[in-house]
Amino acid sequence: AQTVTQSQPEMSVQEAETVTLSCTYDTSENNYYLFWYKQPPSRQMILVIRQEAYKQQNATENRFSVNFQKAAKSFSLKISDSQLGDTAMYFCAFMKYGSSNTGKLIFGQGTTLQVKP
Amino acid sequence: NAGVTQxxxxxxxxxxxxxTLLCAQDMNHEYMYWYRQDPGMGLRLIHYSVGEGTTAKGEVPDGYNVSRLKKQNFLLGLESAAPSQTSVYFCASSYSSTSGKPWGNEQFFGPGTRLTVL
Structure with a gap:
């Protein structure tokens, strides 16, 4: 069974600075997807970024980038130039890859990020 | 286009x-999911459906039942509510693995339902 662990329950960062959120996972699968979801106070889940395990290159989306270390089973999220609107809970999630995939996501416990002015 | 509503x-x-909690999506997605969110535990899958008329158990299915009579709707039922079912419930939907869409396609989430059982 797959597990996802986020060991930082809470973090804070000053506006305009950079912050990194950690995520580790455990799986015996070779092909899979990893995601970071953002949940602001509105409670709406929003996809931030995704990474295919078979791709060496780290995914980037504007100010958001990941450091994907497949051998270490590590998938951290870096937020550059933090903005007040980045204040949210962030979830790391895992999805198996394959024709029998049912799209199920395995979530970590979440990290609450507060961006301070 | 309302997306996923709850x-x-x-x-x-x-x-x-x-x-009964109702989830509706207008994106013609094949797959639908029910999650519950509890503090310190992230989101956990309750039940899911890969198509109209089909359902399957997820990680924490006990105490819940589901039905997918129409492709756009996914219902979550609590027959006899217990305080342990106090939680925030999220519905999500996505394209299927055979839809021709890219793998790892995004799951679209509803706004959630906050349920308190006294």
Whole structure:
């Protein structure tokens, strides 16, 4: 069974600075997807970024980038130039890859990020 | 295009009461999911459906039932509510693995339902 662990329950960062959120996972699968979801106070889940395990290159989306270390089973999220609107809970999630995939996501416990002015 | 909607947004039940949460999506997605979110535990999958008329158990299915009579709707039922079912419930939907869409396609989430069982 797959597990996802986020060991930082809470973090804070000053506006305009950079912050990194950690995520580790455990799986015996070779092909899979990893995601970071953002949940602001509105409670709406929003996809931030995704990474295919078979791709060496780290995914980037504007100010958001990941450091994907497949051998270490590590998938951290870096937020550059933090903005007040980045204040949210962030979830790391895992999805198996394959024709029998049912799209199920395995979530970590979440990290609450507060961006301070 | 409303995306994924959930009804109701809030509900308070007494122990033993029953209720149904409705999820609707207008994106013609094949797959639909019900998750519950509890503090310190992230989101956990309750039940899911890979198509109209089909359902399957997820990680924490006990105490819940589901039905997918129409492709656009996915209902979550609590037959006899318990305080342990106090949680925030999220519905999500996505394309299927055979839809021709890219793998790892995004799951679209509803706004959630906050349920309190007294």
């Amino acid at each position: 009804t109701p947004k809030f509900r308070v039940l007494k122990t033993g009461q029953s209720m």
